[in-house]
Amino acid sequence: MDTIIIRGGKPLHGTVKISGAKNAALPILAATLLVAGTHIVRNVPDLRDTRTMLQLLETLGATHRREGTTVYVDTCELSGAEAPYELVKTMRASVLVLGPLLTRAGYARVSLPGGCAIGARPINYHLKGFEQLGVRTILAQGYVEARCKDVLTGSTVYFDTPTVTGTENLLMASVMATGTTIIKNAAREPEVGNLVDMLMTMGADIEGKDTDRLTVHGVRSLQPATIDIIPDRIETGTYLIAVAATGGRVRVEQCNPTHLPALTEKLRSAGIAVEEEEGAFTVSCSEQVERNQCRLRSVDVKTLVYPGFPTDLQAQFMALVIQAEGTSIIHETIFENRFMHVAELQRLGADITIDGASAVVRGISLEKICGAPVMATDLRASASLVIAGLVASGITEISRIYHLERGYENMIEKLQALGADIHRSSSTIV
Ligand code: EPZ
Numbered sequence: 405m406d407t408i409i410i411r412g413g414k415p416l417h418g419t420v421k422i423s424g425a426k427n428a429a430l431p432i433l434a435a436t437l438l439v440a441g442t443h444i445v446r447n448v449p450d451l452r453d454t455r456t457m458l459q460l461l462e463t464l465g466a467t468h469r470r471e472g473t474t475v476y477v478d479t480c481e482l483s484g485a486e487a488p489y490e491l492v493k494t495m496r497a498s499v500l501v502l503g504p505l506l507t508r509a510g511y512a513r514v515s516l517p518g519g520c521a522i523g524a525r526p527i528n529y530h531l532k533g534f535e536q537l538g539v540r541t542i543l544a545q546g547y548v549e550a551r552c553k554d555v556l557t558g559s560t561v562y563f564d565t566p567t568v569t570g571t572e573n574l575l576m577a578s579v580m581a582t583g584t585t586i587i588k589n590a591a592r593e594p595e596v597g598n599l600v601d602m603l604m605t606m607g608a609d610i611e612g613k614d615t616d617r618l619t620v621h622g623v624r625s626l627q628p629a630t631i632d633i634i635p636d637r638i639e640t641g642t643y644l645i646a647v648a649a650t651g652g653r654v655r656v657e658q659c660n661p662t663h664l665p666a667l668t669e670k671l672r673s674a675g676i677a678v679e680e681e682e683g684a685f686t687v688s689c690s691e692q693v694e695r696n697q698c699r700l701r702s703v704d705v706k707t708l709v710y711p712g713f714p715t716d717l718q719a720q721f722m723a724l725v726i727q728a729e730g731t732s733i734i735h736e737t738i739f740e741n742r743f744m745h746v747a748e749l750q751r752l753g754a755d756i757t758i759d760g761a762s763a764v765v766r767g768i769s770l771e772k773i774c775g776a777p778v779m780a781t782d783l784r785a786s787a788s789l790v791i792a793g794l795v796a797s798g799i800t801e802i803s804r805i806y807h808l809e810r811g812y813e814n815m816i817e818k819l820q821a822l823g824a825d826i827h828r829s830s831s832t833i834v
Contacts, residue, residue, distance in 0.1 A: 408802040408816065410793035411825040412775055415652030418822045422640050422659040423449040423813040424473065424633035428595040430497040431572040432602050432631060433457045436477040437464065437504035438576060439606065441628030448475045448633055452810040456495040460487055464501065479628075482508065489515035489546060495810075496520060499527055500569055502550055503576030506539060510552040516543070521782035523739040529570045533561040537574075537581055558583030558622055566591040566616065566709045572599050578620040579608040587618040593710040594634055594663045602631040637663040638784075639812060641717045644668075644687045646791045646819070648676040648700070649724045653688035654822060661685055666713040670721065674700045674728060702730030702767055707737050719745045719788035726754040727795060728767035735762045745785035748778040752796050775800035780807040787812065794824055801829075 424447035434457065436443040448454055450470070458468050458475070465483030469476050485505045492498040496517035505512035517525060527548075531541045534550055536559040542549045558581045561574055571591040576599075578585035590596070592614055600613045606629045609621040640659040647654045648671055661668070661680040668678045671687070679686040689700075702725055707715040715738040725732040726749060736742045743763055746756050753773045755766040775798035780786030786808040793800030802808075805828070808815060819826050 405803060406805055407829050408790065408805050408808070409827055409829050410775070410790065410800045410802070412794050412796040412798065412800060414794070414823055414825055415650045416647050416654050416794070416819070416822040416824060417652045419655045419657060420643050420818050420822060421657050422635045422643075425449075425595055425598070425636035425638075426451055426453055426811045427568070427593070427638070428598040428633050429454050430457050431500050431569070431595065431599045432633065433461065433475070433477065434500040435504055435576055435599060435602055436461065436466065436479050436629070437482070437501060438507055438579065439626040439628060440480045441478070443477045443479065443628045444474060444630040445477065446474045446632045448473055449636065449813040451813055452806065453495050453497065456491060457497065460491050460498055460501060463488065463491065485509045485512045487512075487514040492517050496525055497569060499530065500572060502530065502534070502548070503573035506534065506550055506552060506556060506577045507580050511550065513547055513549045515547050521744050521785070522742045527570070529563050529567045530573045533563075533570065533574045534577060536561050537577055537585065539577070556581035558585040558620070560586045560588065562588040563590065565589070568593050568596060571596050571618070575599060575603060575610070575618065575620065579603055579610075579623065580626065581620075581622040583622055585620040585622070587620070588616070590616050590618045591709065592616055594637060594660070598631075598634045602629050605629050605631060635659045638714060638716045640664060640685070641667045641714065642720050642787050642791075642812070644671060644678070644685060645717070645720045645724050646794060647687045648674065648689065649727070649791050649795050651689045652822070653686070656685040656687065657683065659683065659685060665711050667717055667721075670703050670705060670713065674703045674724070676700070699729040699767065699769070700724070700727060702728040702732040702765075704733045706735040709738070715739060715742060716784050718742060719784045720791055722746070722756070722763060722765060723749060723788040723791040723795075725765050725767060726756070726792065727770055727773060730767055732765040732767070733762055734765060737761065744781035745788040748781070748785070748789055749792055751776045751778050752792050752800065754792070770795065771797065774798055777801045777803070780804045783807050783811045790815070790819070790826075794819070794826070
């Protein structure tokens with residue numbers, strides 16, 4: 405099994421370009437099932453997860469080809485409506501084919517995703533929403549079978565808590581439903597807005613983009629889409645945090661600074677200089693921090709739905725504040741088990757105590773953060789370990805890096821270009 409080997413202690417300098425957003429590409433690729441034709445999706449990151457989604461579309465009868473960052477998806481002939489366990493267990497976002505298949509075929513049979521490292525990840529809100537549109541759902545043998553009783557009929561759907569893929573699934577199930585669907589307490593993440601843009605280019609009639617109330621007026625037909633995937637705000641935030649942690653200065657390009665309001669404020673509170681411009685950030689440690697005259701300041705963080713601090717940057721931010729002056733409290737409100745990275749950070753010397761849904765991080769001086777073998781447990785935890793490895797003195801070896809490859813395009817090469825001493829190794833560690 406391959407590992408990543410990092411010799412830490414080197415500040416990052418230079419320029420990095422951000423790839424398309426994984427969490428926008430997945431629902432948008434699923435949405436190509438809505439109507440027969442050739443869809444053009446641009447700025448698609450080449451990741452383990454996007455390859456899995458394309459493989460799933462293939463099992464349903466679609467064909468696809470990639471030319472650079474553009475993917476052409478032909479959904480003229482669908483040969484099935486079933487998403488098998490073998491695929492869904494590797495990527496829970498496979499449930500995103502439910503909505504478009506219900507619209508296209510009136511039927512779908514999708515394996516229940518099961519839990520993952522960060523939580524139980526149920527889809528009860530998705531299923532309740534479908535039922536309100538006139539769908540009958542049956543759970544059997546680990547699968548959910550969804551079938552329209554007659555036609556999809558517009559209704560008012562209310563989510564107890566905002567769900568990103570739940571909102572996306574209900575959007576795709578309602579675009580051709582008879583009448584109007586109102587989705588209340590909808591997720592407002594930019595990736596939902598990117599899907600709304602795609603659906604509108606296909607001819608859908610949707611009001612309320614980027615708000616928590618979406619109104620969908622059912623239409624009678626749709627056309628194939630041409631859409632650009634937005635920049636990945638979580639990849640962007642990961643590099644901003646990595647530079648803050650290593651004490652360098654980097655220009656981050658091909659990104660959207662307006663998508664990271666909470667992180668930029670928290671980085672500035674920690675003593676990081678964050679300059680914003682159209683499509684780019686320049687991030688560096690403040691003069692004093694760079695001259696080691698003072699350490700980063702500790703910062704409290706509470707993860708929230710957008711535009712609050714993203715849960716997908718919680719692990720990475722923890723890897724930053726382990727070196728801060730003082731104590732930082734990191735409170736995770738979205739997932740029930742998203743502290744798997746804590747034990748691994750402790751192996752590098754971090755002083756962290758978990759107290760329920762909070763992690764109490766007591767900052768230690770840089771020289772006490774020492775490299776060691778660690779194990780990735782989930783996608784964002786693996787990014788956290790990379791950041792900590794970039795800071796730690798000596799060698800850090802990270803195993804199970806397939807987690808990282810799910811959501812970061814060419815991360816090793818991008819970090820090498822910024823001066824990091826990092827490489828992949830085929831190791832015997834399992
Ligand atoms: C999306 O997952 C993202 N994935 C996640 O990114 C992200 O962490 C999450 O949103 C929160 O922002 C994709 O977009 C592919 P939710 P999703 O439904 O939609 C509970 C990454 O690292 N809930 O918004 O699955 C749920 O348990 C990944 O890129 C229910 O109880 O998350 C959680 O506590 C990880 N019932 C909360 O809602 C439901 O039916 C928010 O989950 C649905 C959700």
